[in-house]
Amino acid sequence: MLNILYIELFKLKSSKMLWLIVLGAFFPGLISWWGAFYTMSKGHPMPVADVLSNISYMMSLVLAPLLFYLFTAYIVAREYQEKTINHLFTYPAPRWMFYLGKLLTMLVVITATFALSYVAMVVMALVYNGQEVTVELVLQYLLLQVWMIPVHFALIPLAFAVSFVSRSYVAAIILAIVPMLLTSTLLSSSSPYNVLFPWVAPYFVFKTVLDNELVNLVAMSLTLLVTFLIPFLFTWFYLEKADVHSGS
Amino acid sequence: MDVILRTRNLTKRYKEHTAVRDVSMTLRRGDIYGFLGQNGAGKTTTLRMMLGLVQPTSGEIELFGNKVTAARQIPFERIGSIIEIPGFYPNISAVDNLDIHRRLMGMGNRDSIEESLDAVGLLAARNHPVKQFSLGMKQRLGLARALLHRPELLILDEPTTGLDPQGIRETRQLILDLALKRKITILLSSHILSEIEQMATQVGIIHRGRMLEEVPYEVLQEKNKQYLEIHVDNDRKAAMVLEQHLRIAAYQIIQLGVIRIYERIEEAAVINQQFVRFGLAVRELSLKRDSLEEYFMRLTGGRGDA
Numbered sequence: 265m266l267n268i269l270y271i272e273l274f275k276l277k278s279s280k281m282l283w284l285i286v287l288g289a290f291f292p293g294l295i296s297w298w299g300a301f302y303t304m305s306k307g308h309p310m311p312v313a314d315v316l317s318n319i320s321y322m323m324s325l326v327l328a329p330l331l332f333y334l335f336t337a338y339i340v341a342r343e344y345q346e347k348t349i350n351h352l353f354t355y356p357a358p359r360w361m362f363y364l365g366k367l368l369t370m371l372v373v374i375t376a377t378f379a380l381s382y383v384a385m386v387v388m389a390l391v392y393n394g395q396e397v398t399v400e401l402v403l404q405y406l407l408l409q410v411w412m413i414p415v416h417f418a419l420i421p422l423a424f425a426v427s428f429v430s431r432s433y434v435a436a437i438i439l440a441i442v443p444m445l446l447t448s449t450l451l452s453s454s455s456p457y458n459v460l461f462p463w464v465a466p467y468f469v470f471k472t473v474l475d476n477e478l479v480n481l482v483a484m485s486l487t488l489l490v491t492f493l494i495p496f497l498f499t500w501f502y503l504e505k506a507d508v509h510s511g512s
Numbered sequence: 513m514d515v516i517l518r519t520r521n522l523t524k525r526y527k528e529h530t531a532v533r534d535v536s537m538t539l540r541r542g543d544i545y546g547f548l549g550q551n552g553a554g555k556t557t558t559l560r561m562m563l564g565l566v567q568p569t570s571g572e573i574e575l576f577g578n579k580v581t582a583a584r585q586i587p588f589e590r591i592g593s594i595i596e597i598p599g600f601y602p603n604i605s606a607v608d609n610l611d612i613h614r615r616l617m618g619m620g621n622r623d624s625i626e627e628s629l630d631a632v633g634l635l636a637a638r639n640h641p642v643k644q645f646s647l648g649m650k651q652r653l654g655l656a657r658a659l660l661h662r663p664e665l666l667i668l669d670e671p672t673t674g675l676d677p678q679g680i681r682e683t684r685q686l687i688l689d690l691a692l693k694r695k696i697t698i699l700l701s702s703h704i705l706s707e708i709e710q711m712a713t714q715v716g717i718i719h720r721g722r723m724l725e726e727v728p729y730e731v732l733q734e735k736n737k738q739y740l741e742i743h744v745d746n747d748r749k750a751a752m753v754l755e756q757h758l759r760i761a762a763y764q765i766i767q768l769g770v771i772r773i774y775e776r777i778e779e780a781a782v783i784n785q786q787f788v789r790f791g792l793a794v795r796e797l798s799l800k801r802d803s804l805e806e807y808f809m810r811l812t813g814g815r816g817d818a
Contacts, residue, residue, distance in 0.1 A: 347599030
C-alpha cells in the first residue's frame, strides 16, 4: 500500500497542480495580511486574532473545497485523459488499492495545505505584531487546522465518485461550486438543520474551536461519516465492476 | 506446443450493441498471432477482456492454462500490453514513467529500465519529460514498458499507430526479434494487412465482432490459391472451350475478356493451344496468386485496409 501511495505522490512530480497547494496555503493569507498591513499603515491596526480568523475562514469555507475537489478531479481524470487507466488496472494489485492510494494522496495534499498555511500564519503573525501572538492563540489555531484535515477529507470521496464516473474535471468543479454557494445561503439562515449539510462542517469547527460555542458535534460527525462512507463504498464497488475505457 | 491464451465464445454486449460475439481463439507458445480486423471490428474490446479491463458478457478466457473469471486472477506479471495509444504521465520523464511500472510490477532491479529504453532506441531521451515525446516515441516507450518486466505474453493493440515508415520497420523487426530470440508469445492486433502478413505465424480475422477465420499463416497463404489469368478476345467462346473441350469448371470471368482458371493450372500450354485451335486470340496468359488483401476483402465483403 505504501508503494502505491509513493507512486501516486511520485506522479505529481513536476506537476503544475502542486501550485494548488501553495495557492490554498498562501492566497488567503496574502489577501488578509495585505489588508491588515494597509489598515495598520492608516493607523487602525487589526488585532492578530481577527486576521488569523479571516484567513482560516476564507481558506476553509471558500478556497479549500474548490481546490481539493479540483485536485481530486485531476488525479482521477488525468488517468483517463492521458489514457494511463488502460495500464493502471493491469498490474498485480487490486483496483481498490489504487483507489486507496489516491484517497491517501488527497489526505497528504490536505494535510500539506493546512500545515503550510499554519506555518505561514504563525510567521506572519509574529512579523505583524509579535506581542499579540500568545501561546494560547498559536495552539488554538493549531487545533483548528488539525480539525480541518479530517473535516475536509470526509468531503473528498464524493469528489472521487463523481470524477471516476464522469472521468472529467468539470463535474467535480461543479460539485465544489454548488455547495460553496449553498453554504453561504445556509449560514445566513442559521437553521438547526444546517448541521446536516456536510460542507457547513468547517464553519461549526470554527464555532467550536475559536468561539467556544456549543454545536451539535455528534450530528456533525455523523453527517460527515455518512458523507464519507457512502461515496467511498460506491466508488469501491464501482471500480471493481466497471469496464475500463479511456474515453475513446 | 502449450496453449498460452485461449478464449471460448467470448461475447461482449452493450445494451443493444454486441461488440464481440462468440470469439474463440487460441495462442500457442511462440506464436505471433495477427489479430486482423477493420476499425470497430471488436479487436480492442477483445483484448480489453483478456486483460480484465472489460468484463465479458459471456464466454471463457484461459491464460497460461488457468481459467480466468475475474481481473484479479490474471497473472499480469507474465503479460506485457499496449492498449490503444500507450498512456504516460506527461510531467515526468521516460525513466520515471518506467520506474512507476517497475515498482508496480514488484521488480527490484532498475537496470532493466535502461535495457528496455535501449531496445526501443529511446536511451538518449530517457530523462526528457514525456510531454515532449512525439506519438511515435510514445509508441516505442509503450513497447519498452510492456517489455520491462520480461513478460511471456505480449498483447499489442495496433503497435505501429503513429509511427513513421522507419519506426514501423524498426518495430516490426523488434517484434520479430522478441518472438525469435526471447521466445515471447505475441498477440498483435492490426487493421493493416501488410503488417500482419510480414509478422504473423497465426492469423485470426475478426469482422463485426465475429471471428471469421483462425488459421496458421501458411494455410492462409495456401487458401489464396494460384490461378491462371488469361486475356482473350471472346470470353464466352473461351468459356465454351473450357467447359466442353477441356472439362474445366473452376473458372471465373472477372471482367470482359479476362478469365481466371483455378484448376489444371499446370497445363497452361494445353489450355493456350486449345484456345488458339478454336480461333481465340490470347493476348496475355499468366500464373497469379490472390493477395491476402484480396482474400480479406472477399471474406469481409469490404476493403482490405480499413
